Amino acid sequence: MNAITAKTDLDNIAETYRKAQEAAGRRVIVCAGTGCVANGSLEVAKAFEKQIAAAGLEVSTFLQTEPDHNTVQLSESGCQGFCQMGPLVTILPDNILYTQVKEEDVAEIVEKTLRNNETIQRLLYVEPGSEKTCERVDQVPFYTAQSRTVLAECGTIDPRSLPEYLAKGGYKAARKVFEGMTAKEVCGEIEEAGLRGRGGGGFPTGRKWELTRIQEKTPKYVICNGDEGDPGAFMDRSLMEGNPHAVLEGMMIAGHAVGATEGYVYVRLEYPLAVERIRQAVADAEEHGILGDQVFGTDKAFRIHIMEGAGAFVCGEETALMASIEGKRGMPSPKPPFPAQSGLSGCPTVINNVETLATVPLIIRDGAQAFRSVGVKTSPGTKTFALTGHVANTGLIEVPFGVSLATVVEEIGGGITDNNGALIDGSFKAVQIGGPSGGCLTQEHRDLPLDFDSLKNVGCMVGSGGLVVMNENTCMVSVARFFMQFTQNESCGKCVPCREGTRQMLALLDDIIEGRSTEDTIPTLERVARTVQQTSLCGLGKTAPSPVLSTLEHFHEEYQAHVDQKRCPAGQCKALTVPEIDPEACVGCTACVRKCPVDAISGEPKKPHQIDPELCIRCGACAEVCKFNAIKGI
Amino acid sequence: MAVKKFEDVCDILDRQGRNPARLIPVLQEVQKIYGYLPEEVLTFIATSLDLPPARVYGVATFYAHFTLEPKGRYVFRLCDGTACHVKGSSDILNALRDKLGLSEEQDTTSDKMFTVETVSCLGACGLAPVMTVNESVYGQVTPEKATEVIDEIVKNEEDNG
Amino acid sequence: MNKEIENTLFVNGQTVEIADEPNLLEVIRKANIDLPTFCYHSELSLYGACRLCIVELEGKGVVASCSVQPEPGMEVRTHTAALREMRRTTLELLLANHPQACTTCAKNTQCKLQDLAQRFGIEDVVFNRPVKERPIDDSNPALVRDPNKCVLCGDCVRFCAEVQNVGAIDFANRGAQVTVTPAYNKGLGDVACVFCGQCAAVCPTGAITPNSAEQDVMAAIDDPETTVVAQLAPALRVALGEEFGYDPGTSVTWQMVAALKRLGFDKVYDTSFAADLTVIEEAGEFIERMDEGGERLPQFTSCCPAWIKTAEHFSPDLLPHLSSCRSPQQMFGSLARRTLPEQLNTTPEKLVVVSIMPCTAKKYEATREEFHQNGKPDVDHVLTTRELAGIIRGAGLRFQDLEPESFDLPLGFKSGAGVIFGNSGGVSEAVVRYAHEKVTGERSPEVDVHAVRGEEGVREAQISMGDRTVRMAVVHGLANAQRLTEQVRQGTCPYDFIEVMACPGGCIGGAGQPVSFDENIRQKRKAGLYAVDKGLQVHHPQDNPYVAASYRDAIGEIGGEEAHDMLHTTYKTRQRIAGQELSLANSEATGQQLEVDVCLGTSCFLKGSQDLLQALAKYINTNELGEHVEVKASFCHQKCGRGPVVKIGDKTFEHADFDTVRGTIDEVMQNS
Incomplete structure (x- = not known):
């Protein structure tokens, strides 16, 4: 479908979808974010399809037919955010939120809620502490205290449906830009909004674009950095899975603003669902003339390629990421030159993270002022x-x-x-x-x-x-060590401070945790940390010592206790703990004696046992098996 | 069949336009075919993309996803944590290696059926010694129990042709 | 702003002018401040990994000066307390992961890491957790790789890739496991390393060093049964002095000869004598090729063994374009083994020929099987300039005070043409000096051929010889050479004669030469060699009476059969990775199958062997011949001019196409 007179066709698709949706009765949204999928949400969705059909209702997953009021629209969404209560099922228009839904609950939901408008109390969320039952999504404190803007559609719309994205006003911002704004105006609007990069340092996005725009060299590139590698972060994954078109729209706007006709989405390999969703979104957009040689029927071109990472955290660093796209080892290179001047294959390149790009269409749609009205002056939004x-x-x-x-x-x-x-x-x-x-x-x-x-x-x-x-039981030295282990594993090995420094910092932290430290250990650790922070080649190296420096600053006494007294105040460092059996609690059941892999526990049956700290290897097997919480110190 | 695999590799190279910048996608797809990246295939890829083999090797060893060693269909991982070690995990390791004719240098059988590795603590010290076979966890393993697992797998494989 | 301020910045408060320096580091060096670096090398791309050239830049904080563009008005501090602590820490971190046995290291006293540790007064390394020891690679005669001593500055990797376009080594692994290695951790001898040794020359530590032959040579000298003779390469005489406090470029020829005599060499000869022979043979060959119509033109020179190996690996299709002349080292070896035993009252078996070369590739060249007679190499041992210096020092000789001595005759007499071989452009100039007379019957009025002298990586000259114009190119650096081979392949190469030297500046910049941090070192050595030429009585090889005598007594006719036997050689194609083949066979190989082996070497690959292989594989598949036919691909059958090459059973097919191969297979199948 090329040479499409995109305006009217896309409007028609949106309008048709809107009408179909209005005509449909209820809508069941099953969360298909990675967290809920792991808990079985795809099976739940299948069960819905079967049960709704069995109940004589019509199921429509894509709203292709003209539905009547008996139709139930069933869709899977991206991450709804409340991962811990998953699988999550939302039922519209009443906005009922069912949590921890299992396959076997589905028949009941169909029968009671869909057919008879009854709410099933046991599946509702109950706030711990207040024990308040929350019937609707907007009563759940987890959601009410938030301000979901970028994530607004993520978790409600069907990420596989271009019509739904269009129906929600999607691609209007890109059309506005391609059809009526100059590149300079777009950069100006983003700069005016004060948007700052969501991926790390918070560099002003508008200025980055403007720097790329003014370069004379072509071609230019737009790269979406979806190599989210931090353990415990999954914002970008959720966006790519839950609202992929928003990311593409942001890239298109960036492309127009800097004069690029090609874009890359770099997604880490560990996010197969995100890859699949982005891939499909690109294919759909191409088919509808949104991406291609004539974007929205204009004479402007923009194409998007997808590149899967191959397992290297350092590729989140922009120069390393570009090296990876060029087929090289993902090792960062010195800046300057900055990507805006000389990026991918030596061409001017703008590289933004997923969330930043997903924010862009909202700014164009609602205007810089609206964006600035949220957040604080220097960090709007x-x-x-x-x-x-x-x-x-x-x-x-x-x-x-x-x-x-x-x-x-x-x-x-x-x-x-x-x-x-x-x-x-x-x-x-x-x-x-x-x-x-x-x-x-x-x-x-x-x-x-x-x-x-x-x-x-x-x-x-x-x-x-x-x-x-x-919480209070956490050992901050161990936390610092955990992160140092991570960075050390992921250091690319190019520059000396990061490669050798993280290795030695890890070894010094091990000394502290395992009781080998001396009075020189902490000063040496600080000295290495400062050197790595100041002299590393790339941002990842420069920030690698942050967990150490920050815990040293705020929890110096805790470090000192490990060194001076060989004591872990939180009781977490195994090598520093003294295991003992509480004679009051021990009933002499001998369970621990039998479990101990090194025969460190002795004692007669029915009498309190003893544990030999010299033999004990602190594996914790005894504590696991003890029903009386008598094992202390492990 | 190896001929088929070679054809697939050529297909991949053609689809990626024999463009050296597409090295990483090429390696990803080739690894899907072979399960790992054989050295000769890497050299062939290097020739086809006009890159030095050392460069291709450098890229293949940089990214965690790539492996240059074939793994067996059944990967035995023996916990080498302190508890398991004390409880005799090395005896089990030796029993497995003896049974399969493996050593520290060669960790995978020539028919690519079994791989035997050690891993650092799996955190299940109460069950020591611990062994995992693909996704399944076995606790309190003895040399006899470990070798029985092999026998069972072999038997299942034979039954299923 | 007036012009002065516009073009200056401040280093520790001192005003420094910015000229056209590419980065801040160069500006700071201009201010006579020697900021330490491992990975900065002005001839290579920017790497920015060692982080020792850090400075404090007003308003920007700590930056690596190699990666900063100099800007007017910048305020730079280079040695604050914080910078000193960070540099020290970085050095300590490197030392923590570096063997501490400096005294037994080949790079002792010339190691940058050692030097910096001393400069920063590091007496104790508080970290002590080296990573696992890695094996040393000494599997080839030219170079030794000790990855444990590597600081991962990448200079070798970039030199090999950027200047030589060989790419034999690269980084592998990640993080603390990163190492510089040939593909698949193989030895340098098993990959397409050409042994130019420039990796060793740029290595700041002892991670890559020439493979020393000192012990073998000293053992031969100590053996009373043997007669040990030396041949000294031209480039040696203007560089050896650097090891003993002479200015670069100073000729120390006569002390050098004296030193070798004191060390116990029975005779000391000059490789320049053999270079005179090379000129005559090579020019003769060139004239012959011109006369035959130019099929085998351009003619590439063959004196540089690293270039020869490069051609064998990467341009096997162009081997007929190489001059078939042996290098001067091997011409000398061949002649010495045949003629010296009689002159020196010994036997060929008891004659030990030692070369002293500015080069690491010569060590490998001497081991090539083409240069063996009756199982014995023509040249027994090859020492580098630096190794000779080490032996001289080890013997306690006071080099500067030695009474000069002269080379032994006859193989010690040479023309100036044989001496300038050490400079890039020298071979070409020598050939012109000889060929002009050969072609026109009269000598060119000017001895010096300035058109081929110079610094650029590729230089060209048109030389008139009577009614002919010879188009010559002089290149150094193997990447430059490979650009020309590509032109030859494309049919766009405008030259008749191409001189190739692997090392920058030619042999004077060889990897066996003294280590120097003087950026003008090559120019000084070059000028030194031209001065030696000027000082000699004879400048034309055809005027060397001992060369004439050799032809008369031993070699026979120029370019004749005996000359070919003694002074020329042959080449062969080499695999990128030794011994590798790609098996496409069924897993249940029976050993009874018909073996079909398709060459996938570079040359056959370019000629479409992959398509052939694919078609063949498909044919085997569709006709279910897998049980009977085993298809293999190997990476070179060494018949590159005649590809695609396919072996079926014990028959070899050249210029093979699918129909021929299929026909043969069908035939064999029917017969069995």
């Missing part, structure tokens, strides 16, 4: 975060820049939990923000507004947007 760790509600969230840390952790997160997930009194010990490149925030930062500059002022960064909440 909203930001998605992946909220995980010791909080009641974990998942994907979106909040305006500038909300306080406490709001996120306590209101959206719903409070702090113990290691088993049970809500506890008290507050968080630390929140790690920005993954292995970020730092930690503590109680003193409770009221800190979460935005680019406030975080930078306390030595942290928004980074990719991972938020890991940690």
